Amino acid sequence: MDLEASPLALPFPDLPSIEGVTLRVSKARYKDWANDPERADLTFAELAEGTAVAGVFTQSACASSEVEMGREQVKQGRARALIVNAGNSNAFTGYRGREAVDQIITQVAGHLGCAQDEVFVSSTGVIGVPLPKDKAREGVAKALEAAPCGWIDATNAIGTTDTFPKAAKASAVVDGKTVELVGIIKGSGMIAPDMATMLGYIFTDAAVEPAFLQALLADANTRTFSCITVDGDTSTSDTVLAFATGKAGNAPLANFESVGADAFAAALEDICRQLAQLVVRDGEGASKFIAIRITGAASDESAHRVGMSIANSPLVKTAIAGEDANWGRVVMAVGKAGEPADRDKLSIAFGGIWSAKHGLPVEDYDEAPVAEHLRGQDIDITVDLGIGDGRATVWTCDLTHGYISINADYRS
Numbered sequence: 001m002d003l004e005a006s007p008l009a010l011p012f013p014d015l016p017s018i019e020g021v022t023l024r025v026s027k028a029r030y031k032d033w034a035n036d037p038e039r040a041d042l043t044f045a046e047l048a049e050g051t052a053v054a055g056v057f058t059q060s061a062c063a064s065s066e067v068e069m070g071r072e073q074v075k076q077g078r079a080r081a082l083i084v085n086a087g088n089s090n091a092f093t094g095y096r097g098r099e100a101v102d103q104i105i106t107q108v109a110g111h112l113g114c115a116q117d118e119v120f121v122s123s124t125g126v127i128g129v130p131l132p133k134d135k136a137r138e139g140v141a142k143a144l145e146a147a148p149c150g151w152i153d154a155t156n157a158i159g160t161t162d163t164f165p166k167a168a169k170a171s172a173v174v175d176g177k178t179v180e181l182v183g184i185i186k187g188s189g190m191i192a193p194d195m196a197t198m199l200g201y202i203f204t205d206a207a208v209e210p211a212f213l214q215a216l217l218a219d220a221n222t223r224t225f226s227c228i229t230v231d232g233d234t235s236t237s238d239t240v241l242a243f244a245t246g247k248a249g250n251a252p253l254a255n256f257e258s259v260g261a262d263a264f265a266a267a268l269e270d271i272c273r274q275l276a277q278l279v280v281r282d283g284e285g286a287s288k289f290i291a292i293r294i295t296g297a298a299s300d301e302s303a304h305r306v307g308m309s310i311a312n313s314p315l316v317k318t319a320i321a322g323e324d325a326n327w328g329r330v331v332m333a334v335g336k337a338g339e340p341a342d343r344d345k346l347s348i349a350f351g352g353i354w355s356a357k358h359g360l361p362v363e364d365y366d367e368a369p370v371a372e373h374l375r376g377q378d379i380d381i382t383v384d385l386g387i388g389d390g391r392a393t394v395w396t397c398d399l400t401h402g403y404i405s406i407n408a409d410y411r412s
Contacts, residue, residue, distance in 0.1 A: 008281035008289050008377055008397070009164040015151045016169065016180045018203045020048030020245025024146040025157040028139025030087035030132065031125065040157040042136075044143035045082040045201070046112070048245045052207075053079035053120070054214035056221045058238035064091035065098040066121045067237060069105075073117045077210025079243055080114040083140065084158045084199060085123040086186070090131040091236035100131035107140050122199050122239050124186065125160050155184040158199055161406055162188050163282055168274035172206075172267035174260030175250035179206035183271045187279040188230070200225070200240040200275050206264055207246035208253045216265050217242045217272075224272035227304065227394040230283035231403065232312040242268070280395045285402025288320050290379045290395065297390030298340040307394035309337035310383065317399035323374040325367060327355045334383060345386030352380065 025040035033039050055074040057067045073079075083104055090097045105119045112119075123131060155165040170181045187198025208216075217240070225240060246252065253261050281289050292310050297303035310316055310333040319326040327348045334341055344359035351373030354362050373379065379398075 005163045006282045007287055010278065010281065012152055012155070012165050013167055013169055015167060015182050018180060018182055018245065019205050019247035020051060021203045021243070022046040023149050023151070023154045024143050025149055025153050026139050026142035026146055028085065028135045030085060030135055030139075033087070040153065041086040042139040042143050043082075043084040043086075043154050043157045044108075044140070044146075045154070045203075047080050047082070047243055048247060049080065050246055051079050052077060052210040052213050052244040052246070053241060054210060054217040055239065055241045056218055056225070058235055060234055060236045060238070062092060062236050064089060064123060064237045065093070065101045066090060066123050067239060069101060070120055070122075070239060070241075073120060074214065074241075076117055078118055079120055080112050080118040081108050081120070082201065082241065082243070083108060083119070083121045083143075085121070085125075085131060085136065085139075086158050086160055087125040088123055088129055088131050089125045089127050089237045090123040092128045093130040096130040100133050100136055103133055104136055104140055107137065108144070111144050120241060122237065124158070124199050124237055127236060151182065151184060155186075158184065158186045160186065160188070161284060162186050166275065166278040166282060168271050168278065170267040170271040170274075172260065172263040174206055174248070174253065174264050177248045177250040179204060179248040179250060179264065181206075181267055181271050183275045185275040185279060188282045188284050198235065198238055198279055202240070202242040202268070202271060204242070204244050205246070205248040206244050206253065207248065207250050208244040208264070212254055212261075213242055213244055216268050220265075220269040220272045224269065224276045227307075227392070228276045228280050229308060229311045229394070229396050230280060230286070277395055280397050283397035284406045285400040285404070286397035287400055288377055288379050288398040290320055290381065290397060291393060292396065293380070293382045293391070293393045294385070295382070295391045296345075296385040296387060297392070298385075298388045299390040300392055301390070302339045303390040303392035304394065306334055306337045306339050306341070306383070306385070307392050309333045310381070311394050311396035314399055317396065320374065320379055321398035321400045323371065325350050325355060325370045325374055330381065330383060334385070340387060341385055342387055347384040347386065349382040350374065350380070352382070358386070
């Protein structure tokens with residue numbers, strides 16, 4: 001499948017190196033990459049001793065062995081390595097899938113001389129095909145001996161149906177030290193997270209205690225990764241991991257009383273939001289990036305659920321693809337959300353222009369400026385429920401024939 005870059009793609013940023021992180025890639029040949037036979041599909045990140053780790057994972061009941069093991073591994077709080085396999089999700093593969101992960105972990109841990117639970121593995125791609133152990137063994141062996149590479153090589157290597165490499169950066173002043181954060185992510189379809197989404201990895205040179213890093217990542221996730229959707233489908237492999245090498249030299253952040261903790265938390269949430277929105281911009285077949293802002297809800301949680309109901313509606317998404325300001329479809333999506341709402345208090349705006357207020361079409365409504373807004377690539381929809389103080393923002397993309405084309409021949 002030869003995919004053109006999304007029209008919503010953003011250029012790859014100039015990223016700083018993170019001390020304590022060394023990246024390498026190799027060609028495991030997990031699948032026939034017909035459009036790029038020379039591409040790498042195995043990524044190895046070697047991490048300094050003492051690196052803290054935190055993670056959020058899919059809530060899918062059919063999660064992969066990599067996810068099940070990762071959930072347990074993050075509890076011990078330290079990491080020395082990350083292996084990412086692209087082209088095969090290794091999900092729904094039973095004991096054979098688990099054996100493949102065990103083999104990778106044993107191989108990498110033996111090379112680094114570290115504990116096995118400090119080696120994290122992720123896989124992405126087709127569901128239901130066991131990860132080939134022979135290809136994994138050879139791919140890992142090549143990666144362990146490969147020359148170090150840059151962020152863009154690693155980002156390209158973790159992709160599947162991604163049409164452009166996605167990465168972001170942030171920084172903060174912590175204890176008088178400037179700490180850097182770099183994140184890379186893959187994801188384009190099967191995006192409707194119930195925790196995190198796709199495969200995303202954040203690296204920082206800050207010193208952060210594992211428990212605090214876990215709390216910060218989980219909190220940031222609720223307002224970023226868990227606020228995006230492309231197609232309403234939650235992956236079996238969704239994982240976001242954060243690694244803190246401690247090489248910046250700051251006093252370790254242990255809680256919000258630590259100097260610079262607020263600044264670091266803001267930077268972490270910023271990079272999570274950037275990465276989450278990049279995934280939406282690469283939504284399969286997407287031509288519009290849509291921000292849906294909910295206000296006046298019964299609670300923030302209720303606002304989030306209403307927003308996701310709108311964002312996951314095929315009728316809303318196809319209307320935006322057709323540049324049609326059909327606010328009736330938004331009303332429908334609010335009504336089906338199962339959340340408190342009052343038809344006669346509901347107001348809806350496109351691009352900041354109210355189409356309906358307090359349950360009625362706006363008098364003398366001029367659709368021309370709204371139509372002009374919908375011809376753009378960045379679309380804003382605001383819904384005020386008028387019944388409380390709850391608010392949330394979620395992000396999605398439109399639904400075009402391109403989504404069908406990509407997924408109709410995904411395995412070919």
